[in-house]
Amino acid sequence: MLPQLPIMAHLVLGYPTLPESLRTAETYIAAGCAILELQIPFSHPTADGPVITVACQEAVKQGVTVSDCLAAIRALRKKYPEQEIMVMSYLNRIYVYGMYRFFQDLGEMGVGHVIVPDLPVVGPTQSSPPKGAGSSSSSVISSPQGVILSESEESEAEGLKNKIKSRPSASDSSLSLRMIPLEMDKITEMIGPAAKGEEWVRPPLVPVLAANIPDTRLDQLIAAGYDFFYLMSDFKITGSTFSLHPRLREIAGRIKSGNSAARIGIGFGINTPEQIKAVLEVADYAIIGSALIVAQQEGRLENYLENIAHSTTPAV
Amino acid sequence: MTLTQTTYQDQILASNGFFGPYGGCFVPEVLLPGLSEIADAFEAIKTDETFLAEFRQTLREFSGRPTPLTPLPRLSERLGGAQLFLKNEGLNHTGAHKINHCIGQALLAKRLGKRRIIAETGAGQHGYATAAVCARMGLDCTVYMGRKDYERQRPNVYWMELLGARVVPVEDGTQTLNDAVIAAFKDWVAHPNDTYYLLGSAVGPHPYPAMNTFFQKIVGEEIRRQCLAQAGRLPDVCVACVGGGSNAMGMFFDFLDEESVRLIGVEAGGRGTRSGEHAAKLLQGQAGIFEGYHSYFLQDGDGNIANTHSVSAGLDYCGVSPVLAWLADAGRVEFAVASDAEALEAVQTLARAEGIIPALESAHAFAYAFQLAAELPREAVVAVNASGRGEKDLFITMRHFQEESLIQYAKNLLTI
């Protein structure tokens, strides 16, 4: 086996076709990329730049479904059981597929983490339910008409609420997030308690943070036990010109000192070996998306990966 | 939904961002500090008399409020049913109700010390109002507009530019309102600290749905006063068109807890019921979470957002206010559709019979109200929100009514 590269390599499932995207994944694996980030295509990827947006739209045009994507991921897991895989999706595709079912499916196939850019993370991340949560009804999740929290379920969520409340309060920060409905039963419920009697196997979410994260909020997330943090290189969308915000070093330090086991990736706009080097001084992984897609479009994906491998020290 | 102690109004005003299961704040974390700042400020101004006095004064002095409630006696007579009244939001400065929430939000942005304003626009009315308010308050203004809307609402592009705004045509996707919203969010991600996103309807993440409802509710408050004075009673029915829901919520809010007042939102039926041919999200959409909020969206069944169509750019949008989604489920607001053709016909009918040219968006409300009024008894009072005036639609309606003259005019313009 090749030494692992500290690279999290992104691709859009179904672009240019589903079989071809799987071959791309195998190319990433063969090059030794430590983590694969597999994005489920969405018609309107609100936080992505033009390259990933077009890739998503092409995949959607071909009618790639969420089920197709899950089957592809399952096949990949089978063939490469050792390969770390993270799945990225915008919220609506998961919501319409069924939140609980989606996380359950991924959990069962051993996907380590899920990145949902338009879902600010909340709540605990353990792979077993907090006491009591596992027994509430599953009707909450499957109804396409919405997430309705009935009276009886409310009490089940109390455990979560109390847990969240007991964490450090954010009120001392100038940006308190006080009025933002984050610590809401509804969001927690949407991600879902397991159906009656079933094992709770939801893979943890990955917080996607930028340099403007208030310290108190960051401390909250660290305390909540998230074990992988995705930092945006700067105030940008994916595929923008690279720059590294000076505050990221401090943020990374804060995460590591709060939880030495937590891993950190930095992404958005990373392309050249120099940029990767700069990122790896701050983080454990460089996350590469648009640049890989462009390399593939231009028929120089192997070259590009080789070039990175040569100029990057393998991860230990 | 049964009303126990709290009323619909209380629930909306005290909302933490959820209206029943709808609403929320589903955005990338990078936007949370900015939204939180706005939500805090909104919470504070709701009861801040100094702020509210300045808001009302600006509405009066800059936008010309109150707008009249105009009886439509000739049409009512011809239809043989209810008495029709028209709330003329088109007489606002810049020609539509949009300026109500633009003034409110711009004052809020100033209070937060933001100098740079961004906005999205569909019909161009929200962008036009934003540009005017920004010019007036000395704020830098950038407006995103889908390329298709940019071309079909060209007069408003020109007005915005004349007012000193930068108008950015968005080439992504279907090049309509939806794509403009996404482009504005992307701008905000790139400038989260110095920029205020002045969102143009009762949609988006918290606090926009509640906040724009709050700034628009003056429309219904005026209707109540005017209707009592002019008709001696409250309206029996209020009818408004629904794009994102700002003019509808503005009209409906004051009557939400009056059980006797029927509230009807009219969606864009476009040119058919097939996906992509209309913009009727409450009647044909499915629950989803997109652009920051949980509501009904037009989708493909597997979580992708569907294309929409309407002759009116302002209704040509895939989502709808989470407040309206909640009120729809509760049965408090009813929904109907009017097609492109019916809306165009309503423009002509209202123009000829009453001397008022409504915006194509508003014409959807009239098309439905005309049908409804004919079925109601003579003593019934139906109020219709003319959310905007029709001048901006010059090239669209002219193409339908006088295509030859339009072509001739375009040719002549080039040779003068």
Ligand SMILES: Cc1ncc(COP(=O)(O)O)c(C=O)c1O
């Ligand atoms: C005149 C007019 N009416 C209605 C609308 C639809 O928006 P909303 O449903 O938010 O009132 C628009 C939007 O551009 C508009 O310009």
